[in-house]
Amino acid sequence: MTDLKVPFVDFSSQHEPLEGSIARAMEKIVRAGNFILGQEVVAFEQAFATACGTKYGVGVACGTDAIALGLQACGIGEGDEVILPANTFVATLIGVLRSGATPIFADCDRDTALIDLDAAAKAVTPRTKAILPVHLYGQMVSPHQLLDFAATHNLRIFEDAAQAHFAEREGYRAGSVGDTAAFSFYPSKNLGAFGDGGMLVTREEAIAQNARTYRNYGAAQKYIHTERGTNSRLDTLQAAVLALKLPHLKEWNDSRYQAAKQYDEALVPLRDRGIVPIQNQGGSGHIYHLYVIRIGASCSLSRNELQAKLSEQGIQTGIHYPVPCHLQPAYQFLGYQPGDFPHAEALAQEILSLPMYPGLSATQVQTVVESLERAFQG
Numbered sequence: 001m002t003d004l005k006v007p008f009v010d011f012s013s014q015h016e017p018l019e020g021s022i023a024r025a026m027e028k029i030v031r032a033g034n035f036i037l038g039q040e041v042v043a044f045e046q047a048f049a050t051a052c053g054t055k056y057g058v059g060v061a062c063g064t065d066a067i068a069l070g071l072q073a074c075g076i077g078e079g080d081e082v083i084l085p086a087n088t089f090v091a092t093l094i095g096v097l098r099s100g101a102t103p104i105f106a107d108c109d110r111d112t113a114l115i116d117l118d119a120a121a122k123a124v125t126p127r128t129k130a131i132l133p134v135h136l137y138g139q140m141v142s143p144h145q146l147l148d149f150a151a152t153h154n155l156r157i158f159e160d161a162a163q164a165h166f167a168e169r170e171g172y173r174a175g176s177v178g179d180t181a182a183f184s185f186y187p188s189k190n191l192g193a194f195g196d197g198g199m200l201v202t203r204e205e206a207i208a209q210n211a212r213t214y215r216n217y218g219a220a221q222k223y224i225h226t227e228r229g230t231n232s233r234l235d236t237l238q239a240a241v242l243a244l245k246l247p248h249l250k251e252w253n254d255s256r257y258q259a260a261k262q263y264d265e266a267l268v269p270l271r272d273r274g275i276v277p278i279q280n281q282g283g284s285g286h287i288y289h290l291y292v293i294r295i296g297a298s299c300s301l302s303r304n305e306l307q308a309k310l311s312e313q314g315i316q317t318g319i320h321y322p323v324p325c326h327l328q329p330a331y332q333f334l335g336y337q338p339g340d341f342p343h344a345e346a347l348a349q350e351i352l353s354l355p356m357y358p359g360l361s362a363t364q365v366q367t368v369v370e371s372l373e374r375a376f377q378g
Contacts, residue, residue: 013359063184067095158276168285224354
């Protein structure tokens with residue numbers, strides 16, 4: 001590859017201004033020696049839950065645990081079914097399986113890549129207890145449609161908001177629509193830790209208390225283990241980092257949105273070439289964890305060819321995700337086959353993620369678009 005011109009992700013604009021504050025916060029924790037469930041965790045749990053428009057937060061080790069322990073805390077487990085989209089990161093599926101529940105896939109909308117609620121309705125059975133919508137790429141599934149769906153089928157809504165920190169739609173913020181929601185603080189997320197971390201948020205005190213018990217070896221009080229729990233706690237050091245970043249999140253999301261608007265406008269001439277961005281139905285509430293385009297059938301270049309040509313010009317890209325969950329080798333025991341979810345399978349062959357992060361400059365966006373144009377010039 002030639003010299004890197006535009007990286008896929010760059011954290012420098014976020015981290016450099018906060019270096020001193022983060023160092024001081026970490027030093028304070030090191031001196032106190034309060035590394036597990038320290039006061040910084042409690043403070044961040046409350047601050048993040050409030051910012052999401054809900055009441056309780058429970059910090060855990062990662063987003064996958066937030067799903068698994070959150071479902072368990074809702075009383076969902078063996079014998080229950082949970083509907084989720086086929087096109088999501090495998091962590092969503094793993095979380096459902098670890099809760100003991102049975103995952104039931106539904107196809108997605110081809111334009112938005114979000115779960116198709118009409119398809120989900122056909123998957124409901126008497127054993128279905130929850131729908132698990134994924135707010136994919138930073139765009140929320142319609143809250144009004146979700147609430148109507150849940151009311152019609154008497155289901156819980158459990159949001160996978162791992163890519164949707166502060167995303168908004170129809171007057172709701174991600175995490176405030178359902179009974180419970182799961183967030184990831186993986187370093188590349190819109191709100192990222194300096195390692196793994198996650199949180200479930202809920203408006204129900206009983207769910208929050210159950211989750212706190214499950215995350216701490218199943219013990220509501222020390223050495224009294226009332227549940228079959230696990231060890232999954234947000235580190236105090238990570239909570240301190242996240243708490244310092246939280247006040248800046250809206251500004252960072254706004255920066256992403258402005259870059260996405262520039263992409264949208266600059267890519268219009270390439271639509272005739274088969275380059276079509278994933279549709280934004282949430283307006284400025286879309287927080288663009290990822291900016292994803294589709295390489296349509298009318299495109300003269302395959303996705304692999306296009307990705308290689310961009311790489312040659314110093315443009316890093318990604319694919320989120322190349323294999324739908326139902327076709328992953330480890331989960332063939334679920335019994336799904338190629339062709340079961342045609343939209344998810346088609347998208348997996350078409351999608352390409354372009355560089356996106358706070359501080360991505362107008363010049364860099366233009367460089368990416370010009371590199372795409374040059375790819376078609378031979």
